[in-house]
Amino acid sequence: EKGRILNRFTALFTRRSASKWNRAMNLDDWRIVCITYNINTRRTESDQIYQLLEEEDVAESDIAVVALQELSHSELLGAVRAEATWQASFCSWMSASGKSLLCKGSLASNLLLIFARLHIFSSVDKIDSRLSRSSFGGLTGHKGTLALRVHLRDNRSLVFASSHFLPNPEGYENRCMQYFAGKSCIFNDKNIDDERNSVIWLGDMNWRVDTLSTQEMFDRLNAIASDDEMDALVNEVDQLRRARREGKAFSDFNEAPIHFAPTYRIIVGRTRFDGERVPSWCDRILYRGSDLVCEHYRDNRTVTISDHFPVIARFRYKASLSDDFKWNVVFEPVPHWLSVVPFTCRFSFKHDFWQRSGSYRDWIGVFPSAIPDPALPISWLYLMTCYDTVIGSRSLTVAEFPNLSSGCYRLAYFSANRNCLQGISDPFEVENFG
Template sequence: MVTTTVIADLCIFLLTWNVGTHSPRDQQLTSLLALNGNSTCPGNQLPDIYVIGMQEVSTKQVLKIFQDDPWVLKIASALQEHEFVKVEAKQLQGILITMFAQHKHIPHMKNIETEATRTGLGGLWGNKGAVSIRLSLYGTGAVFVCSHLAAHDDKLKERIEDYHQIVDNHKYDSVGYRRIFDHDFVFWLGDLNFRLSGNMSAWDVRTDVENGRYADLLKLDQLNLLREKGNAFSLLEEQQPDFAPTFKFVEGTNDYDLKRRPAWCDRILHRVQSNVYPGIVLSANQLSYQAHSDYTLSDHRPVSATFNYRVESANQTFTDEELYEMTHGAASTPTAPNVSLTFAFILLVAVPYFQH
């Protein structure tokens, strides 16, 4: 008889949003962050971990004395009453990623690193590229990548080059996890900017969208075609979107701006190496994948996904500390987020600023 021990059973919420350089000041994030009873986590519970990636964040710091971007502060103010702690954040010009977690998970997060890769202007400019957060999460190696790839219909080649440049240039210090795809769990989100192949007009695309013919349009989706051919993102999986294209809208409305063909630019993909350790089974069952049409701030719609992140052992009893020794090695020096500083920052800064 096989006995199974659950080392970790987490609900992870991922969100990507191109905010078009807009300020977060007037945005209410309660619904977007599933804080109003609309969670897709098991039992309608709040997520254990939030990872939020943004693109086209304004680089004009509203409050230059603050280290964190106003969007990070806004998210912190929404999550603080639910006792979430900011784990880390990384920004490259307008590309931003931040992670928040429930208190109880902080002791199980080690070797936290961030990385950034510029791909704009041949790697000289950070308006396009990627930022990431990697860590040991309950003993397993997890990485979260947020990218903004080259724009416009005719820049497919550049998007492919951006992807490979990010994969080649992203490097970490953790033993055994030097590169993105060395990790046991990989989550990749962002404005990937993939469009529809072929010559359909914007009006014809909109007609198909209005008639719910998503499956037909997704056969023309550049990301799907690339993954099938193995040109880019082929190591990752994606649940096919069952929501309307998330780009390009007239700001403040749900009407498509037909100067551009509607497309699924905003995506979330993942990869799990399920059975790389003896007696250990890793899984990330996707629970949801949705666009949030109520958030009309920019010409993109935010897209979220939730995953059930599970680490189990069969016929053995492992603690996550023992799993950490197996995966990261005893020679590693674990590092953890500075919880006290994060709390002080949230309490003293975030709430007063956003109550104005």
């Protein structure tokens, strides 16, 4: 019975291929895809992850957000090879599809990754982070909320919050309290204009079905004949819908209609409910902000690494940002360079950046031309090791690096005070001598 129910929804998913992005959208809009996945301490399986990203049309997005819960302790403690981690799997695929890691945050076993196309980096003014711990009275963050705010140059913000709420059907009130504790992370401050602050909140929120037995839930699911009937069932039995109606959690957020079956609890490696828990919609994505439009909301039942299915939402964000935003740090074009010559670059500060936000903790890095992860330069040095020079009437800063092997590279300037890149060079080639 339970296998037949879930296999029916899996077959429906397979027949109905992933809908493409709305091609009628404004060209100035940004396409944002968000994925939340409780990985149940499992190791990454790149084949399934890449299949997920391809099926969900992530390559066409401008920004891709990945929220993972329950990373294994071996990965958290560095016992897993760097190239075999979940982050490495996502970074590798995103880099191949033209996106770089804009920023990331972690809280115990929770990881939040935000990828973006390089042309978006110049629109980012600053990145902030906040977190709230809920496990063991706030001592640990295995259950909790972390958030990253991407502050844009037009004084608007995109906030991405990821949560792993407390479990169990009887934990309804605890989850409501955890929501209010986590709300402090979404930059809902009095001095911040909510109209300019768009928020996407995703994660394993652990809201359960507590009014039906497991068998009763199977019977109700088996009777579902349409998308509208599925959403009506969610509205009737889901704790999150109840919390929103009662004003106890997420009452000021939106959620697209749910047309997919529960995403927990699944037999690992299978597409069947395990029958030990009442099937529930634990994994959710909510949002608020007039600049956000949710165009797509579903699960993906072809990924069977965990006892959860991943949930995906696609948004259109009214960016209205000009491509004319200039970097605060501008690199001089790099001339033809040979690998036998120690590498030198020159750059200048614009818009009074150094006076407003400069720090000797800032650093300059050399990266592969795609800049897959700004935290992993091939070579880097602190700004304090650079020196000034004057060429004609222009004042420039010079950075000297060791020799670079042949290849295609970019330079980037990282601001400690703004927690993001403030300048990226054009690609340049280094060739072997002779």
